[in-house]
Amino acid sequence: MDLNTTENQRMVAQMTRDLVEKHLRPRLMEWDESQELPIELLKEKFGPSGLLGMLVPQEYGGAGLGYAEYVTALVEVGRVCGSVGLSVAAHNSLCTGHILQFGNEEQKRKWLPKLASGQWLGAWALTEPNTGSDAMRMKCTARKEGNEWILNGTKCWITHGISSDVVVAIVRTGELLDSNGMTAFVIERGTPGLKAGKKENKLGMRASETAEVIFEDCRIPEANVLGQVGDGFKQAMKVLDGGRISIAALSLGIAYGAYDASVKYAQEREQFGKPIAHFQAIGFKLADMATRIEAATLLTLQAADRKNKGLKMTKESAMAKYYASEVCVWASNEAVQIFGGYGYTKDFPVEKFYRDSKLCTIGEGTSEIQKLVISREVLRD
Numbered sequence: 001m002d003l004n005t006t007e008n009q010r011m012v013a014q015m016t017r018d019l020v021e022k023h024l025r026p027r028l029m030e031w032d033e034s035q036e037l038p039i040e041l042l043k044e045k046f047g048p049s050g051l052l053g054m055l056v057p058q059e060y061g062g063a064g065l066g067y068a069e070y071v072t073a074l075v076e077v078g079r080v081c082g083s084v085g086l087s088v089a090a091h092n093s094l095c096t097g098h099i100l101q102f103g104n105e106e107q108k109r110k111w112l113p114k115l116a117s118g119q120w121l122g123a124w125a126l127t128e129p130n131t132g133s134d135a136m137r138m139k140c141t142a143r144k145e146g147n148e149w150i151l152n153g154t155k156c157w158i159t160h161g162i163s164s165d166v167v168v169a170i171v172r173t174g175e176l177l178d179s180n181g182m183t184a185f186v187i188e189r190g191t192p193g194l195k196a197g198k199k200e201n202k203l204g205m206r207a208s209e210t211a212e213v214i215f216e217d218c219r220i221p222e223a224n225v226l227g228q229v230g231d232g233f234k235q236a237m238k239v240l241d242g243g244r245i246s247i248a249a250l251s252l253g254i255a256y257g258a259y260d261a262s263v264k265y266a267q268e269r270e271q272f273g274k275p276i277a278h279f280q281a282i283g284f285k286l287a288d289m290a291t292r293i294e295a296a297t298l299l300t301l302q303a304a305d306r307k308n309k310g311l312k313m314t315k316e317s318a319m320a321k322y323y324a325s326e327v328c329v330w331a332s333n334e335a336v337q338i339f340g341g342y343g344y345t346k347d348f349p350v351e352k353f354y355r356d357s358k359l360c361t362i363g364e365g366t367s368e369i370q371k372l373v374i375s376r377e378v379l380r381d
């Protein structure tokens with residue numbers, strides 16, 4: 001199906017495709033194997049092209065585009081490399097998105113131009129070692145002393161936890177299990193007490209850096225509080241509503257990549273004297289892949305459309321993320337099967353789609369948590 005129905009989307013698709021074919025595809029396996037975050041690619045190629053400030057209005061140095069174009073860009077990056085797609089998603093919708101949605105005018109003018117241009121790379125820190133899905137029980141704290149806040153604790157699984165120039169962290173400022181007991185802070189790299197911890201050695205998304213972020217008596221000025229003290233958890237849930245559209249889009253990109261490679265291979269590979277695509281068992285796999293990917297695309301575009309219109313889309317973004325990510329894992333698995341033994345090697349792209357795909361059912365809320373969100377919303381409706 002044609003995902004890109006507007007002139008802006010077609011322009012973004014072409015620009016992103018050109019960029020990833022020229023600068024990303026040639027080196028993606030090298031970065032995957034060495035687990036190297038391609039910082040230069042992000043800061044020097046993606047940043048100046050507008051891919052790191054897609055949703056940021058032009059007055060703050062961004063591309064001033066909407067969620068439809070953002071979905072388009074993530075699909076194009078994901079088709080080639082899930083890792084870099086994850087980095088683009090975390091930078092745009094989590095760190096930058098949080099400041100954009102909840103920062104005051106002074107904060108937006110201070111941080112958004114640097115993030116949108118790619119001069120600075122962003123991270124967003126909610127998860128802790130013992131609190132993933134159950135973020136309300138977070139242990140990381142901030143206490144007020146004069147005009148400063150002092151942060152202590154460890155966040156984990158943070159995308160760009162080491163290489164980010166700025167971190168938005170949600171930490172406890174009130175009572176445990178109080179949804180009004182958490183606050184969002186902006187912490188710039190170089191602030192004493194902000195440290196990077198262990199870097200994870202991952203199954204997939206290996207070129208997207210994932211690491212601990214540690215706060216040890218880290219002093220933050222009052223001016224770095226985003227929104228009201230106590231609103232951090234509610235802000236984070238709203239940020240995740242938008243973020244989940246980006247993971248749905250990334251899932252689509254990986255699924256399209258796996259599907260396209262499978263269609264081509266099935267027509268080229270011959271067994272028993274004919275292309276394997278002519279075996280119904282393979283043809284039906286392609287039919288199922290095409291159908292489910294289109295359904296996932298429609299759910300994602302629906303959520304993006306509601307977000308653009310400023311409508312509530314908690315249910316729609318959870319549905320899109322849940323379904324697209326499960327389709328992405330399933331389609332990548334089918335792709336490896338269609339490639340047979342060759343699919344199990346690093347000579348063909350589908351093994352990487354297979355490894356990268358799994359993150360999509362985990363990051364920004366697992367599939368089980370999406371189902372909790374959806375069931376809560378449908379019961380409320």
Ligand SMILES: Cc1cc2nc3c(=O)[nH]c(=O)nc-3n(C[C@H](O)[C@H](O)[C@H](O)COP(=O)(O)OP(=O)(O)OC[C@H]3O[C@@H](n4cnc5c(N)ncnc54)[C@H](O)[C@@H]3O)c2cc1C
Binds near residue numbers: 125156364369
């Ligand atoms: C590559 C990567 C990048 C990430 N980037 C970031 C980032 O930038 N910032 C950030 O803050 N976090 C990030 N995360 C963390 C991610 O959001 C969490 O891993 C995710 O929310 C799940 O938390 P957990 O890993 O602690 O799993 P757990 O919460 O321990 O869940 C374990 C299992 O139990 C299930 N489960 C838990 N609670 C329930 C329930 N109530 N009902 C049913 N089932 C349940 C889960 O679905 C899952 O299957 C990243 C993770 C990865 C792997």
